[in-house]
Amino acid sequence: MISIAQLRSSAELASASLPPLLAQAEHLAGTVLLGEHGRRRSGLGDDFWQYRPMQEGDAPRMIDWRRSAKTDAQFVRQREWQIAQSVMLWVDQAPSMTFASDNNLATKGDRARLLTLAIAILLIRSGERVGLTGTLLPPRRGEAQILRLTEMLLQKELGDYGMPEARAMLPHARALFVSDFMGEFENFEAALTKAADRGVRGVCLQILDPAEEAFPFKGRAIFESMGQTVRHETKKADDLRDRYLDRLAERKERLRSLCSLTDWHYGQHRTNDTAQSALLWLHRALESRT
Template structure:
């Protein structure tokens, strides 16, 4: 009975987050100018878009024989993008994301969920399908899908660092990963490699708390993971600063290298900065508008 009551209380607490999160995401999405939404992408529309060289995996029916007859190379006739593409989202719900160095700052998880949901709203308004990586919530259109995303992101993971989900990647879709990316790099590398193998391109947005960049700690300090699985006490925290900043810089370099190798774009956002500017960057990056 107690277990059932505890589960109900937790469920009600999680559900209470949804209306504010949805309202904030709607407001944030409304501040970003949609414009033309960059819809000049190849797809199944009726209007001619471009010729491109044939690639491995193209069927014979896709070959434009008239254009190919002009030379020794085969070409595919691509049409303007009219049918919506799928965008798969992954928001890190690990315990490390529930960190904020100041009560006036949002947690990294709160900012990641807000940006993920606002991006999903913009994409759905543009006629695209959005969903989660993996098999739990396949990409769909409509406002009901936005509510499903909000519900999925209201649940916290118990592990300190949640690995990116790389199952069921839809070939040639796009993806967005939102995390601090401070956990095991091998998991991120596996996910991006799997995605690249299926022609999936996307955006990594690293979200950090200001203290994680500045390391302002001095003297006696106790460092403890949000999940409580790790704890370190030191009398000279300042002596750790250079080594910490070196490791952080190395992690950023590793992420940049990984994104270059897989054709993804990498961004950095601090939780003290404007969510609007981060959303605008993210939205443009999905359309390949920034580097």
């Protein structure tokens, strides 16, 4: 994986190729035609929205004389209402996210970084402020912020499983949490509850490897956490399948219920599915007000 030092160096050279993660995210974002992000209503903004006939109470300075000259009526030029919002991101960078059951599959962490950076690119280029939860990278606009996000997304976390960062959540912002959500459930519950108390609404995207959902193991097997802190050996792995799948289903249901309770959206994504479909769903979920 490209280092932070290499990423900074390539970002400073205008003629250098983009770092792999950023290049992939740029390509993915480019495949999604999302149109303008502005709110389609009258108000303050830079983009033209519509002409409407002048009404009682409109100031004369609001008249668009060029448009009005074409008819006997007087028309007002309205601009689109655009207020940039802040979107806070948390991406699980713990060792559990480095798992991939097949060399032809992306790791959970690689897919999480790709999707998160792609949605950040789309949001920033539509005028939103995007940053990370916590205090290390507050929400900002601009292309420079995309490079900062790329650097931060390449950093690692300690411990087997990620713990959501819910400090410095801006009131009434939006948020995106991307993880396998396999760690202590209480950590996720505390983070979402804290965010909801501040009026933050958002999306939890659970990313899993297909083997984690199918549990295709049989016979003798050794199961070891990616951080090598947990190890379990069995001679009959297939005997564990039903219990494992029940616990996984229970975890998904708890996450779904927690998101429903806090007015967040819950989604699932497997690393053998297309990244584009997940990106489309993410954008719609972040835009949704219900």
